[in-house]
Amino acid sequence: MHIKKVYGLIFSVAMAAIFALSGFSLEPSTASTHQTASEPINSASELLAQSRFGTFKLPPLPYEYDALDEFIDTQTMTLHHDKHHAGYVKNLNKAISSYPSLRRLSIEDILRDLDRIPEDIQSTVRKNGGGHANHSMFWEIMTPDSSGEPTGDIAKAINDTFGDFATFQEEFNTAGKKRFGSGWAWLVMNKDGSLEVTSTGNQDSPFMQGQYPIMGNDVWEHAYYLKYQNKRGDYLDAWWNVLNWDEINNRLDDAQSWVKEIS
Numbered sequence: 001m002h003i004k005k006v007y008g009l010i011f012s013v014a015m016a017a018i019f020a021l022s023g024f025s026l027e028p029s030t031a032s033t034h035q036t037a038s039e040p041i042n043s044a045s046e047l048l049a050q051s052r053f054g055t056f057k058l059p060p061l062p063y064e065y066d067a068l069d070e071f072i073d074t075q076t077m078t079l080h081h082d083k084h085h086a087g088y089v090k091n092l093n094k095a096i097s098s099y100p101s102l103r104r105l106s107i108e109d110i111l112r113d114l115d116r117i118p119e120d121i122q123s124t125v126r127k128n129g130g131g132h133a134n135h136s137m138f139w140e141i142m143t144p145d146s147s148g149e150p151t152g153d154i155a156k157a158i159n160d161t162f163g164d165f166a167t168f169q170e171e172f173n174t175a176g177k178k179r180f181g182s183g184w185a186w187l188v189m190n191k192d193g194s195l196e197v198t199s200t201g202n203q204d205s206p207f208m209q210g211q212y213p214i215m216g217n218d219v220w221e222h223a224y225y226l227k228y229q230n231k232r233g234d235y236l237d238a239w240w241n242v243l244n245w246d247e248i249n250n251r252l253d254d255a256q257s258w259v260k261e262i263s
């Protein structure tokens, strides 16, 4: 088993225990120990550790801002990552700063148990925690070196579920086009291991609905308007040119592990 997966499994069990054994204290604290998104960004492994056991950090883009420029322009990538995502991280950290116990939870665990988040910060955590989780996935599943067509297990899973890749693309793009206002189009795994195309509004995450997000496209106007203006469909079509199918396969693997874990 991959070391990252072993780590994640151990972590999930530990976090479940924290919830179950009431280490998850909802007592607010007046201490101001949280860090902000403007502080230095460290290595990927440090980011992972800090985001799981400390305050949340803005992960760096895994490529240059102009790497996807043919399909997603440099200015959009810069503003999207450095302003929009950074804002979600900053607001999330500010919200949880009064509840130190929340800093022991991963963002996935927070989103899965949103009802247990204190009422006075629940809406803020929903918007900004969802935004942080969604965008952290979004950067990782894109690459300037896309293989174009799906590869490996995800290719088989798509064919098994939707018949072929073209049918899946059409269903996914339709979900993105039909999302009124801001939101996301998703390929998710359900608790029974089945795949499904869905859509969420605003920054809601499939984790909130008991699903595992395998891949998702951001259909907020901030993701495409500078290059595509009102033509969301053109953006949805272009996005397939920048997908990192290796990373999407990793997420499929993680989703399958999650299904085994909860079964």
Ligand SMILES: [Fe+2]
Pocket (backbone or CB within 6 Å): 080, 084, 135, 218, 220, 222, 223
């Ligand atoms: Fe976005």
